[in-house]
Amino acid sequence: MSTDASEAHEGGVGVVDPKSDDQYIRFRCLPPGGPLNRWSHIITREHDFPASQAMLYGAGVPNEDMMKNAPHVGVATIWWEGNPVILEFGKIVKRGLEKQKMLAWQYNAVGVSDAITMGGEGMRYSLQSRDLIADSIETVTCAQHHDANISIPGCDKNMPGVIMAAARHNRPFIMIYGGTIRKGYSSLLERDVNVSTCYEAAGAFSYGTLQAKTNPGASGRTPSDVMSDLEQHACPGAGACGGMYTANTMATAIEAMGLTLPGSSSYPALSPEKARECERAAEVIKTTMEKDIRPRDLLTKESFENALVITMILGGSTNGVLHFLAMANTAEVPLTLDDVDRVSNKTPFLADLAPSGRYLMEDLYKIGGTPSVLKMLIKEGLINGNIPTVTGRTLAENVADWPDLPPDQPIIRPLSNPIKESGHIRVLRGNLAPEGAVAKITGKEGLSFTGKARVFDKEHELDTALAKGLIPRDENLVLIVRYEGPKGGPGMPEQLRASAAIIGAGLKNIALVTDGRYSGASHGFIVGHVTPEAAVGGPIALVENGDTVVIDAVRNRIDITNADDAVLDARRKNWKPPVPKVRRGALAKYARLVGDASHGAVTDQWGD
Secondary structure (H helix, E strand, C coil): CCCCCCCEECCEECEECCCCCCCCCCCEECCCCCCCCCCCHHHHCCCCCHHHHHHHHHHCCCCHHHHHHCCEEEEEEECCCCCCHHHHHHHHHHHHHHHCCCEEEEEEECCCCHHHHCCCHHHHHHHHHHHHHHHHHHHHHHHCCCCEEEEECCCCCHHHHHHHHHHHHCCCEEECCCCECCCEEECCCCEEECHHHHHHHHHHHHCCCCCCCCCHHHCCCCHHHHHHHHHHHCCCCCCECCCCCHHHHHHHHHHHCCCCCCCCCCCECCCHHHHHHHHHHHHHHHHHHHCCCCHHHHCCHHHHHHHHHHHHHHCCCCHHHHHHHHHHHHHCCCCCHHHHHHHHHHCCECECECCCCCECHHHHHHCCHHHHHHHHHHHCCCCCCCCECCCCCEHHHHHCCCCCCCCCCCCECCCCCCCECCCCEEEEEECCEEEEEEEECCCCCCCEEEEEEEEECCHHHHHHHHHCCCCCCCCCEEEEECCCCCCCCCCCCECHHHHHHHHHCCCCCEEEEECCECCCCCCCCEEECCCCCHHHCCHHHHCCCCCEEEEECCCCEEEECCCCHHHHHHHHHCCCCCCCCCCCHHHHHHHHHCCCHHHCCCCCCCCC
């Protein structure tokens, strides 16, 4: 068949999709304003693809009218049995689509649970699963000629994965966040707990400071009993980690970008509101299709600015930086570390949310959730409420009817009394990170740190030292963990096990620096994403035990102060690149393709 845009054929006009990108396959489709089966009609019209139609009848298309006229909507659930509720949400969405006389095709993309893999070799597969998810959804959407996509992710990198896929296929799209977990309760500690509590308790356990409260039910309980109690009660059901960790960081940011229904990021996974959101998605995707609202219409510089602002306001994860850069790269939006730095400099940090604060997403939900926060920020001029959204309305219109934040609520401070006048995420540069590093510094731990370097060539080396109580309390140390970047890890694993153990052990004399990354649950004086990474010969590979490292979050510098360029050049002559330990499979493929962290650690850099 010809792909001439002007070719007429029986059953419609074949046109090249004007919103498709040259770097991806351009598909023949019906023009906007007509039937909603713009892409699927290619295989369902007349008898051009009889075998395709035969297979579709076999897969459940009920009759010829539905075959010829019903749009096909993919429902991508990022599911495995460790995250059971996601599959059920997909089934609710499917039923809603069928009520709207659409053909719903549910399928799964694989996901990795960071909380389960944290600190082990499995964590190396976490970040690369972002690309695997994007590849899976792009593949099914385009191969099966779906007319729209509704994606339901849960854990953190799953969300940028589905957004990257949406930017690639650029067909009507909605994301439904799988929702946050409820908080747990420890009777032995007599307080609310969550998954991060377990990691911090491990540090206290190693340093001999973990003990039960003195309530009658805790009499005679050992530190091991406390750990068992935490393990059994920290996660009382389904949902993503409950603090302003990476999952909730990405969910709130993507809602601020207009890619979800209002409230999606703050509804708990097991709340009735989350089920109702899934029911409503079919109606909204139909509107999105009728108005031809596409992901790239919404993935703009303005919407990314919104994402950065709300991340700074809420104290979000440094992983957000990595994911925003990757999402922007896929959508061909020019976003850089300098933009992150600029927004951080002008945006206050307001939220008393974990990990550095007291409250969880469940608490924010009870006072109005993300829409009420957005409503306040739009009113104050910090968020652009004029951006379009998947609902067909502006962001401001989406939240106009939501309640204001209660005046006496303790979670979101007023602009007149911020926790920190500028953002907690700092972009650092210096002779240790000439191409950038990302720090999470709330101000509670101070704004600068000087210490002697103690070098670990892999995360497990530091984990072992902490487990054995070998990190002293009597001198300021900058713990360097290297060869854990995107290529060197490979996979750039999160290092919550170490950062949480340091907090739990009360080691306030420590700063952490790595070419890997940190979980959103990490806090303390931490610097990640050091670029260039050690595996490619970056300066972090040249640091020696005893070097003086200065981290300055006011001047946004990170430097080895006792080693000038001449010293580093001399060390570099003796440096040899490590032999890759992973030579085949997904991680080896990822290491060969992946770019640096300062550009989002992507495998398909825009402009290549």
